[in-house]
Amino acid sequence: MQTARQPADPQAAPFLILEDIRKSYPGVLALDQFSMSVRPGEVIGIVGENGAGKSTLMKVFGGIVAPDSGTITIDGIARPALTVAESMAGGIAFVHQELNLFDNLDVAANVFIGREPRKGGWLNIVDTRKQRAMVAPLLKRIGANFAPDTPMLSLSLAQRQMVEIAKALSVKARLVILDEPTSSLPLAETDKLLDIIAGLKADGIAVIFISHRLHEIERAADRVVALRDGRLAGTLQKHEITHDRMVKLMIGRALKAQVAEAAPQPGPVMLKVRGVRTSAHPSKPVDLDLHRGEILGLAGLVGAGRTELACALFGVDPMLAGALEMDGVPLKLRSTAQAVERGIFLVPEDRKATGLVLDMSIVENISLPDLPAHSRLMMVSGQMEGEAARRQQGELDIRAARLTVATKSLSGGNQQKVVLAKWLAMAPKVMILDEPTRGIDVGAKAEIYRLMRRLAEAGVAVLMISSDMEEVIGVSDRIAVMHEGAISGILTPGDFSEENVLLLAVGKTASKRAAS
């Protein structure tokens, strides 16, 4: 990761300057009087709470959002707004927070979409062979384990995120913007990404890196820009960057140190999973016990099959084989409705596609799973559902102009809170959370950890799927690790360590004594 070259010259002239940018949405001011500049070869970390305006800022760079006022200057040319094409021409490459990929094309086509190598003169034929040859080394560089001609359809979420990164790398860019590129990447891949950032920097390419995993920012950034409520909250130079200072800038106060509460005695088995096979790894049966009052962490590499397992336990897809037992009673799930009836809830990893009805309001989303409870004679009571939603908003600190706004207008983190709120309003017995803190800011993260613990204390069996190593180790009472569709080992607190989780995740056995 360390390179021999010099760090970016702080005196170099910035090639990209934003001044007094302002952008409002109905009910929110997403950016206000915001100014910043980018110099060649510097890595800028952007931090801020959910909804602080980070993604909006990046969309201004990318030409996707036109600011209400302010100027954007590239190479001395000032404009009130950019188009996507102008942004691209200015050398800005973009990995969006919400993925922008084409399921009907293959990986190589996705990487080069909009910039295909051509042949055949005016016929403009796509040079597929050349395209694939150009993509293969990129995939290798980011450690992707799929070929350039893999259909997009067969990739998992994390693998898709890798394609997005490859896409940004394929451009001859001067500035690469990564909006939460690691939110669903597990540790090994994240390390690789940080190496890549270092490599870009060494080539004189500037990088803007947004992440809620502050230690990643700490490792990678030359400078940190913190946003709060759409305004610049402060800037930290390389030597000033520490976890605590960033947090303070983001939320305006220091965060209480997180006390790792002592794991309570786990209760009896709540959900017994025996020989469950899913279509992703049809030859690998999974056995697992979820105890009452326990947070079971489920770790693994990209595509290990954790999401598939979660879906099987929630009745989304029929299991190929296997049996479930809940409270000692055999359980057959043919639909999510049955799972919900039995108290098994899932917070899915893709909130845009499966977590929320984005066009519906916060209230409507929160009441959706338990609508009959918010109705009289099967007629929905606006009052009842409104009250329930207000209660959840208070509990989870959901930031929104009103509870009746469409959830699509919320920032990523606040959307995630709405997904959680849906289920917390009901009484879970088994709570499955698939990457519950994906894209969530530190403050909210702590909130969610507290919630999980509270659920466990109330006797709920919590299954937390996570690719965030700190989180897995910090929150779980036990850690199960998956490797290629099978459980490769289960760690108890005495054996918790990054090394052990990683060893199991690649299919080796864990060393007994924890080496921290």
Place this chain on the structure above:
Amino acid sequence: MNKKDLGLLLLILAVGAVVAVLNPRFLLPINISNTSNLVGLFGLSAIGQAFVIITGGIELSVGSMIALVGVLFVDFIASEGVPWPVALGLMLVLGVLVGLAHGFLITKVKLQPFVVTLCGLLIYRGVARFYTQDATAGFGFGQDFPLLDGLTTGKVYGVPASVIALAIVAGAMWVVLHRSVFGRYLYAVGKNEEAARYSGIRTDRIVISAYVICQVLTVLSAIYFAMYTRSIAPASHGNFYELYAIAAAVLGGFSLQGGEGSLIGVILGVILLQELQNLVNLLGIPSSLNFAVMGGVILIGVTMDQQWGAFMARRLRTRAARAGSTARPDVAKNSG
């Protein structure tokens, strides 16, 4: 009634005023009664269509079902001597079965609604034609069913029975769509079926129910149509009626992507379409232009609607920006 519906209502009144000036006979009670009778007939099937469209589906077999049910119903009661309440019952059962079949193919076999119902359009029309060997089904001379006639083509204080039927159905369906749990589920499924499923909703059942409702209402309207024309030529009866129903829904603010639209909207859509047809005949516009007038007005209507929507969104945003610049009160309020 939302803003969109209000705009449509104004359009209807404006067109009506113009026509009334050009030909005052437009306002004769008999003309209003005739036209509202047709609103009743087309309205019943349009409401059914609306339920399907909200789920993001489409039902193209409406016209063919109207022909098939018309042929069977009239033949049963006029030629086979089946008592009409029995025949009506049988037709409703047929509607339920067809709705179930469409819903099943769409949700379980996972075929596209357009495809399933396009095949329905072809098949039911074919069956209707085959059943009578392309002959017209109709009543013999003097064959009367006083009660049935009264319920379908009669009038109460000058109000056609079909309008009363529409009012009852529309009232019930308004409650179902805009107040009930099922209605909420319909919108959720229409906007994001996956997310609805991940919320524990039995989305398949919701979608199937929508098709069943659509077909049952279609059967009802088919019976009204049959009693109105009293003569069903299976090759042409009901041709394109699905397009009228879809056009009415679209005029009424429905999105074919699903998840949008109101019951009042679709009824206003039907009224506007019927008003246009009436206008063509009353103003002596060549009937060859009938279609062109209809198409033109729909196009203008949806364009205005769209521009109005875009304008409102812009205004909302501008106002928000102005409000937002002052100390962000909303966020502060809500986070407390």
Place this chain on the structure above:
Amino acid sequence: MNKKDLGLLLLILAVGAVVAVLNPRFLLPINISNTSNLVGLFGLSAIGQAFVIITGGIELSVGSMIALVGVLFVDFIASEGVPWPVALGLMLVLGVLVGLAHGFLITKVKLQPFVVTLCGLLIYRGVARFYTQDATAGFGFGQDFPLLDGLTTGKVYGVPASVIALAIVAGAMWVVLHRSVFGRYLYAVGKNEEAARYSGIRTDRIVISAYVICQVLTVLSAIYFAMYTRSIAPASHGNFYELYAIAAAVLGGFSLQGGEGSLIGVILGVILLQELQNLVNLLGIPSSLNFAVMGGVILIGVTMDQQWGAFMARRLRTRAARAGSTARPDVAKNSG
């Protein structure tokens, strides 16, 4: 040719074999020539439809355009004395303009394709009927245009001119769709328009181009149809032809959600539909059942296709999971 297309081809051959056994005259060169002539006619408009469907749109005005162009073209050359190449040119210009208008309304005014083209369906039909005052446009007895006739209804070594035209168009469009950058963008826009826009693709232009291509091909097929029937009744000519084109595309594996389908697929779809029509006549099935047979076979075809697709998707996923677990041989292979 992908697996899906192969399945369809097998279905076509299987149906053909059964018909040939029941009536060996099915295989007579003249019958094959007749049927393939109609494949040529319907194929041209179906290819156009396919381009629109790939973008996630739909073009319902095809049948009406076929009537309008037919009426105008025949009237121009038969009654107005316009030289036919000029008339042809004018019609192509009309097609471009209509395509631009549809594309504009859909991309810039942001109306739904279904709505815009439904209005087109109504308006163009109305204009066609108004133009001739509902009269049939036709050639006088013995009025001949030898070159035009040769190019449209002639035969070369027994191969109908329309089939040759289809082959040329299909070949060119295959390259455009499956090899060119434009084709790639069509698929991208159809699958995820937002993402395509974020990738710097001028999505509006792509969509507009698709509608222009569709209308130009529709005009071409309209001329072939006009020369085939030599008499255009504006009220009925081309009725439902858009549905045939859509059905062919769907049979050929297109998704109305956009982003899916192959050129070979749509042509095989057209062939299957025409084979079915031929079969009804050759086997002496009552013509009233024509529609029912067509609907039934489409339904069976898409169901099989869907089941096959689901099976393949499952296999693909399983294989992907397995490939991911082994030491990444594919990457190594391909980067060499």
Place this chain on the structure above:
Amino acid sequence: VASAKPMLVFVTNGSSDFWKAAAAGVKKAQAELPDFDLSLKYPEQATAAAQQRLLDDLVTAGAKGIMISAVDPKTSTDMLDKIASQTALFTTDSDAPQTKRIAYIGSSNVLAGQQAGEIAKKAMPNGGECMGFVGLPGADNSKERVEGFKDGIKGTKIKLIDVRGDNMDQTAAKKNVADALVANPNITCMVGIYSYNTPQIYAALKEAGELGKITIVGFDDDPVTLGGVKEGTIAGTVVQQPFQWAYEGMKLMAAYVNGDKSGVPANHLIIVPTKIITKDNVDAYAADLKAMQG
């Protein structure tokens, strides 16, 4: 725009060229009846529902007299009676004798079919197998013509083996002829039952090189049909006289509305006979036609 003159309307059963001659008849009558406002209306679709709403609207608009070719007269008794109670109602083309219509002016499809049978008989003294082509085989006018044709060929060796429908789609109409040639090699005669069927038979046979080898019997007076008759490739055609229906009908209606009921015969039927057109009289007929429409 409401007109002050009493309004008389001729309502067709759909839009078809067949009614062009009637339109000419209306026009000629208008020239002779300046005190009336005559018009000819097509329903936008050939369906009972479309026609019914057109009638309702016409009555609303104040029509004093309506002459109608009902889409489906047999089953439309109630509707026609309703109209008859509000305005002077005449029927044409196909009658509805059970209604309160004032009179019927037209011809008989059965008779026309018989005349077509006579053409076939004369053209094929040794018999043969005929195939019929029609838009809607189940429609009344089609069934009556077929019935008449079968009557006409009774006792000969001519057989009508099948009638193929095309759903009013001329592409299908032509294709049906081509398919019939393939499927039934023994066919020696073809009958075009709707006005557009005969030209499509003519075109398909011409392309197949069978013109002149197969006897064509037609109905109505499409230019191609008349051309074929003249050329000798079409044995003959049976024409109705919608011009006369409209012209005489309108004048009768005007008189009736003015209170002169003498023109209505006791049996309420005014039959305008159909004519057989063959090579012998085709020129005269064409000239007539031109004169009428000119």
